[in-house]
Amino acid sequence: MYRQASIEKKETKKRKRREAGMLSEVYPGVSNITIQMKYVHKAAVPIIMDRTVNVFPTSYAYFHMECLVKGCEKGGYDLTPVIKKMLKKGSKADSGAMKCRGKNGSSPADHAEISYEINVKYKRKSASKKKK
Numbered sequence: 001m002y003r004q005a006s007i008e009k010k011e012t013k014k015r016k017r018r019e020a021g022m023l024s025e026v027y028p029g030v031s032n033i034t035i036q037m038k039y040v041h042k043a044a045v046p047i048i049m050d051r052t053v054n055v056f057p058t059s060y061a062y063f064h065m066e067c068l069v070k071g072c073e074k075g076g077y078d079l080t081p082v083i084k085k086m087l088k089k090g091s092k093a094d095s096g097a098m099k100c101r102g103k104n105g106s107s108p109a110d111h112a113e114i115s116y117e118i119n120v121k122y123k124r125k126s127a128s129k130k131k132k
């Protein structure tokens with residue numbers, strides 16, 4: 001049972017990634033996105049972990065970060081709306097915080113959060129500078 005659920009979860013994730021498309025296809029003007037995150041797991045002894053994710057044009061434009069708390073159901077952090085907004089505005093940096101809204105057995109809510117910093121590098125617009 002558990003194994004089956006886990007396979008389904010993986011398949012869903014794969015499908016979502018494919019649906020999101022490649023970064024170069026969705027946002028051709030972006031050359032690189034760096035997402036720096038600090039995970040905080042609320043517990044008797046809090047666990048703090050740093051993670052950096054580099055997104056390249058060949059990566060999927062899918063920015064759902066998983067909750068690292070074991071047993072967390074339907075949790076995680078969806079940075080997709082944040083990044084979409086940044087790319088639309090053409091902003092290069094943004095930061096913020098997000099709480100996991102997943103359920104985790106005995107400790108249902110407020111068990112984990114992240115603070116993030118996102119940096120976007122855009123490609124130079126050389127095409128518009130063509131001389132006649």
Ligand SMILES: [Zn+2]
Nearest residue numbers: 067072075100
């Ligand atoms: Zn969680």
